[in-house]
Amino acid sequence: MAKHDPTLDHVFTALGDPTRRAILTRLADGPKSVSDLAAPFDMALPSLMGHLKKLEAAGLIVSEKSGRVRSCALRPAAFAPAMDWLEAQRALWAGRLDRLDALVMTLADTKDD
Amino acid sequence: MAKHDPTLDHVFTALGDPTRRAILTRLADGPKSVSDLAAPFDMALPSLMGHLKKLEAAGLIVSEKSGRVRSCALRPAAFAPAMDWLEAQRALWAGRLDRLDALVMTLADTKDD
Numbered sequence: 001m002a003k004h005d006p007t008l009d010h011v012f013t014a015l016g017d018p019t020r021r022a023i024l025t026r027l028a029d030g031p032k033s034v035s036d037l038a039a040p041f042d043m044a045l046p047s048l049m050g051h052l053k054k055l056e057a058a059g060l061i062v063s064e065k066s067g068r069v070r071s072c073a074l075r076p077a078a079f080a081p082a083m084d085w086l087e088a089q090r091a092l093w094a095g096r097l098d099r100l101d102a103l104v105m106t107l108a109d110t111k112d113d
Numbered sequence: 114m115a116k117h118d119p120t121l122d123h124v125f126t127a128l129g130d131p132t133r134r135a136i137l138t139r140l141a142d143g144p145k146s147v148s149d150l151a152a153p154f155d156m157a158l159p160s161l162m163g164h165l166k167k168l169e170a171a172g173l174i175v176s177e178k179s180g181r182v183r184s185c186a187l188r189p190a191a192f193a194p195a196m197d198w199l200e201a202q203r204a205l206w207a208g209r210l211d212r213l214d215a216l217v218m219t220l221a222d223t224k225d226d
Contacts, residue, residue: 004131013129018117021198028205038189076206083199085134086192092141 010058011082019043021049024060024074031073034063120172124195127171132156134166137173137187144186147176 014020023037038048052072055061059078062069127133136150151161161174165185172191176183 008127008134008210009131011129012125014127015195015198016124016126018119020123024202025205028202029209055179072207076203079199079202082128085128086196086199089137089141089192090189090196092138093187096142104171108147 004079005085007059007081008085009066011060011078014054014060015082017051017054019048020055023051023055023072027061027072027074031071034070037072085096118194118198120194121128121198122172124173127167127173128195130164130167132161133168136164136168137184140174140185140187144184147183147185150185 015024019041022041026032026037026062027042034045034052037052038045041048052061052063055072056063059075062075063066063072065071128137132154135154139145139150139153147158147162147165150165151158154161163175165176168185169176172188174185175188176185178184
C-alpha cells in the first residue's frame, strides 16, 4: 500500500472548508493583513484566526507579524502534493481504460478470426 | 465572494484521510466488494464502513448490494470539482505573475526612456 503522506491529510482537510478556500483565493492576488482578510467575512476574529492557523499548519500560507500587523501570504508550492495526488489518480483511471480498450480490441480480433 | 460549493467541502474533506485515499486508489483498478477492500486494512469493519459512507456521501464512490455482497465502484467524474478548483487557483497565481511581469517590463521601459 502507498506510504501515508500526512501532508496530504492536512492540505485536503484545510481545503474542505468554504472560508479557508475563500481566504486562499483572496491571497492568490497577493499578501494581505489579517484585518484585510477578515473584512468580507461575517465572522468573529478568533474564528478567522482558527482558519488561518489551519491553513498555516497545512503549509498553504505563511504569516508574519510586523509591529501590530500580522500579514498572510500564499505558498503556492504547498498545493502541489494535492494536485499531484489527483493527477496520479487520473493516470490510474487512464491506465485502466487503456487496458479495457486493449481487451476490447483483442476480443474483436478473436471474433474476426 | 465566490458562491459556496458544498460539494467541494465533502470532496476535499473525504480526501483528507489516508484510509479513504487508499480505498480510492484501490478502486481505480475496478469495482471491489467491501470485504476485498477491507482485506489490506488492519481496521474493524464498522470503521471501514464509516469511511465508505463518507466517500459515498461525497459522491466519490457508489455502492450496490447484490445478495449478501456489497460492491463499491469509483465515480471519477466526482473528482472534477476538486481538480477544477485547484486549476482555477493555479490560473489566479499565473495571472498575478503575468501582471508582475508586465509591471517589471513597464518599469524597465520607464528606466530606458
